[in-house]
Amino acid sequence: MTGQYGYAGKILRVDLSSGEIACSQTAEYTDRFLGGRGIAAKIYWDEVSPQTSALDPESLLMFMTGPLAGFPGLSGSRWTVCGKSPVSAPEHFCTCNLGGSWGAQLKLAGYDGIVVRGRSDKPVYLFVQNDTVELRDASALWGRGIFEGRDTLKRELGSTVRVVACGPAGENGVLFASLLADEDASGSGGFGAVMGSKRLKAIAVRGNKKPTAANPEGLRHLADIIREYTSGGPLPLTMILRGLPPGPNMKKQVCYGCSGNGCWRETYQASDGTKGKFMCGSSMIYQGLAHKYYGKPNEVPFLATKLCDDYGLDAFGIATSITWLRRCRRAGILTDEGTGIPISEKGSLEFIQTLVKKISLREGFGDTLALGIARAANVVGGGSKELLEGMITEHMIKAEEPPGGDPRLFSPIAFFHAMEPRVARYQYAETIKPLSSWLEWVHKKEGAYVTSDVWRNVAREFFGGEIAADFSTYDGKALSAKIVQDRESAIASLILCIYVWPIMTVKNSADHVGDPALESKVLSAVTGKQVDEKGLRKIGEVIFNLERAIRVREGHRGRESDVLPEVYFNTPLETNVHDPECLLPGKNGEVISRKGEVIDRTEFERMKDEYYQLRGWDAATGLQTRKKLEELGLKEVAQDLERRKLIAVA
Secondary structure: OOOOOOOOOEEEEEEEOOOOEEEEEHHHOOHHOOOOOHHHHHHHHHOOOOOOOOOOOOOOOOOOOOOOOOOOOOOOOEEEEEEEOOOOOOOEEEEEOOHHHHHHHHHHHHOOEEEEEEEOOEEEEEEEEEOOOEEEOOOOOHHHHHHHHHHHHHHHHOOOOOOEEEOOHHHHOOOEEEEHHHHHHEEEOHHHHHHHHOOOOOOEOOOOOOOOOOOOHHHHHHHHHHHHHHHOOOHHHHHHHOOOOOOOOOEEEOOOOOOOOOOOOEEEEOOOOOEEEEHHHHHOOOHHHHHHHHHOOHHHHHHHHHHEEEEHHHHHHHHHHHHHHHHHHOOOOOOHHHOOOOOOHOOHHHHHHHHHHHHHHOOOOOHHOOHHHHHHHHOOOOOHHHHHOOOOOOHHHHHHHOOOOOOOOOOHHHHHHOOOOOOOHHHHHHHHHHHHHHHHHHHOOOOOOOHHHHHHHHHHHOOHHHHOOOOOOOOOOHHHHHHHHHHHHHHHOOOOOOOOOOEEHHHHHHHHOOOHHHHHHHHHHHHOOOOOOOHHHHHHHOOOOOOHHHHHOOOHHHHHHHOOHHHHHHOOOOOOOOOOEEEEEEEHEEEEOOOOOOOOOHHHHHHHHHHHHOOOOOOOOOOHHHHHHOOOOHHHHHHHHHHHOOOOOO
């Protein structure tokens, strides 16, 4: 990109082994990789060897913002943490996406990102305030929960500082340890363990250098359009928040500079005064069990989520651990006495407190669970590995996460399951979000406006054609998946919020169809470089191909690795949490049900053929070609893969 509009211009580089602090220029990367996840992927490709372990000192931990961070009204101040994940087997490049205000404060401090390498001799935290960058002793914070550590730093540095930290779980190397920042913005992927391995307890940031846009007037106009487009109210998914005692203890909480339109980010305050974010999947991990145990809605699910946050544990990792423990107890493989965990009291506050503490401190059987359930099953044996059925793919990180969608229901999702290194929630959400609104229309909900005709028009504008709107056929789904992946790679590099972007449906318009070029218009107004919809998707394609090359270099084997769990081919679909009847639009928009369906294996392989061809990859092997990589400006990537014999032979 020309100039530094939208960008702070610098990437902070911190070597914890030597204590050296330096900066590199963001402009080295912006033309091809935008920001956020794109720049992180390029730095990772250049500087992290496939042989480097996630918890090695030389492993990088990157905290990145995008060019839209710090601008109000765009829902674009999210940030990403990237690096090698210790959860997966083999370990591979991974990312997580966070909200709140930490990322915007990093941008306001004058940095587009922070790249951390090395390992400190003693616990430290990094303090970043404009041109002041210091490593400070964190020995007094080590071993403390994230909430206490964060409060201590705010007392020391001032309440306006924003903090991201790891908890005891990360310090003790729990493989699915998470990070937590202000407004309880959480990041998974095992990066809490990476941060802990570096003895980096926290990063505190604050700044006052507001980013500037090349076209401020045009940007304000676009922000008005975004506000108008998203003024239809909260997403249908707000139903997930229910299950707590009603009252004035739920309050909306938006991320930095966001209007909150279309968002259901909320905080809850318990009767004991504990307050914090309570939304999305982490709000659900303990609801069903707690309500069954106590016989009525209560605050225990909220307290369970806060326990995970304070110790720095991925709530989804805890959820899958609970499921596996329950199965093992029913099978007689594990007992309360043998594990020291009251599995029989699942749903109780005592159970979740014991489980979280034992895993985080690696006490007793918690030391085994700290490896993640896939590895834990190998340790336990006795048939426990078979009980992972339906919880795991060949990518072990997915064993620690619930599925983001079911490919038996939404066929394009099959590509995301098979090809992504972790549960691809952004890609799932883009596919499912307009269909949630369509389902409201099917059920004749008042105010519903996404009819079958509107859905077909959305598919034409956003998914490559009307055939993508017909879920009675596999046709058009390969193209739809490619478009979604490229667009989401760009969105994850800008970085825009999943609850708003892409804006595919609009309540207050004649045709109710959004503008697929809106992201590129916003980027152009901010940076001053004119990028159209096609151009932005092309950048997304470059980023997607770079990440694919990283995965191949770290053990992915193309078509051989692009597989689905057998459960999707052999076990008929019974129901779906958001749509019990499994209803979808079929031919000409007629309402069909996918209940009882499986993925057709022959059709899946045919879709893969079509997908690889659309990508310009080799259809037989699913590997990238030198021609395509060079066409995308990734000549150096093609040369490296060719040296390793990891590229398709022409």
